[in-house]
Amino acid sequence: MSVLVTGGAGYIGSHMVLALRDAGERVVVLDNLSTGFRWAVPEDVPFVAGDTGDQALVSRLIAEHDVEAIIHFAASLVVPESVSRPLAYYKNNTANSRSMIECAVEGGVEHFIFSSTAAVYGNPARVPVGEDDAPAPMSPYGASKLMTETMLRDASAAHGLGHVILRYFNVAGADPALRIGQSTRDATHLIKVAVETALGLRPKMDVYGTDYPTRDGTCVRDYIHVTDLVAAHADALRHLRGGGASTTFNCGYGRGFSVLEVIETVKRVAGVDVRVDTAPRRPGDPAEIVASSDRIRARLGWQPRHDDLDEIVAHALAWQRKLSARGG
Numbered sequence: 146m147s148v149l150v151t152g153g154a155g156y157i158g159s160h161m162v163l164a165l166r167d168a169g170e171r172v173v174v175l176d177n178l179s180t181g182f183r184w185a186v187p188e189d190v191p192f193v194a195g196d197t198g199d200q201a202l203v204s205r206l207i208a209e210h211d212v213e214a215i216i217h218f219a220a221s222l223v224v225p226e227s228v229s230r231p232l233a234y235y236k237n238n239t240a241n242s243r244s245m246i247e248c249a250v251e252g253g254v255e256h257f258i259f260s261s262t263a264a265v266y267g268n269p270a271r272v273p274v275g276e277d278d279a280p281a282p283m284s285p286y287g288a289s290k291l292m293t294e295t296m297l298r299d300a301s302a303a304h305g306l307g308h309v310i311l312r313y314f315n316v317a318g319a320d321p322a323l324r325i326g327q328s329t330r331d332a333t334h335l336i337k338v339a340v341e342t343a344l345g346l347r348p349k350m351d352v353y354g355t356d357y358p359t360r361d362g363t364c365v366r367d368y369i370h371v372t373d374l375v376a377a378h379a380d381a382l383r384h385l386r387g388g389g390a391s392t393t394f395n396c397g398y399g400r401g402f403s404v405l406e407v408i409e410t411v412k413r414v415a416g417v418d419v420r421v422d423t424a425p426r427r428p429g430d431p432a433e434i435v436a437s438s439d440r441i442r443a444r445l446g447w448q449p450r451h452d453d454l455d456e457i458v459a460h461a462l463a464w465q466r467k468l469s470a471r472g473g
């Protein structure tokens with residue numbers, strides 16, 4: 146029996162593959178390498194280059210590798226890009242996920258873990274936001290993920306596919322042993338951009354919007370270390386294998402940092418200044434989004450080990466230095 150990881154050559158997926166491999170699981174990766182890297186997957190892990198929307202391929206993989214669980218990371222994930230290219234997001238995130246769920250049901254896969262996002266909440270009515278609070282996405286990205294959540298719940302009710310939906314808040318950092326990290330080209334995510342600027346790979350960076358109704362006028366987010374996020378998936382898999390109920394969980398720490406606070410942290414940890422310009426608000430950005438993480442702690446026994454912005458930034462910096470040194 147094995148675990149199929151889609152998007153296993155990407156940022157979070159590649160950390161998941163290492164964690165599963167460390168735990169002695171059999172793993173197979175499906176990734177179309179649109180944003181991921183072949184080198185991010187260890188040589189001894191079976192790797193298939195292809196699309197999640199290719200049902201013949203996915204069904205064959207499920208049968209050939211006796212797939213017991215699918216962890217479905219493969220997706221497009223940039224909020225402003227989803228505003229300018231919505232149909233690409235509905236295809237990759239919604240239509241291809243529908244196809245993955247169908248293959249899982251038809252292939253007798255027992256467990257399905259889905260990478261959802263805090264973007265399903267939009268601008269939540271209260272912070273920290275809980276899993277039962279009403280979703281109201283502000284971007285096609287959030288909407289594309291929410292649609293998949295709905296399909297997964299309906300398909301599970303009808304066909305008995307056990308599932309866990311994990312709503313990721315803002316993921317950052319790298320494997321503490323620096324075996325892998327975020328290698329995305331032309332990255333748009335705040336910590337990655339700030340780290341690249343601190344290391345001189347960009348001349349300056351922009352702060353998108355300083356007139357939000359927050360403590361310093363910039364957006365507030367809940368930054369979670371990638372290793373803690375991956376641990377949440379391992380906990381979810383254990384839960385499903387133990388007969389646990391299908392559930393939706395927030396993945397965040399329950400405290401937020403503003404854009405300016407993150408940039409200050411990067412400057413301090415890197416020990417350099419970072420040139421920052423003020424820019425207009427970015428489309429699709431909610432002002433403040435912070436997770437209530439009570440449910441995942443209580444029901445999955447999830448225990449974060451890297452809940453420290455300095456550590457997240459230090460690992461992101463260390464990985465970026467390593468990546469740059471090898472020309473990545």
Ligand code: UDP
Pocket residue numbers: 224315333334335336338350351352353354364365366404427430
């Ligand atoms: N942000 C910024 N400058 C950047 C990148 C991001 O000011 O170069 C802001 C962005 O507008 C948002 C926050 O940082 O308010 C987090 O954005 P990111 O893209 O990292 O994650 P998102 O919350 O959109 O998934």
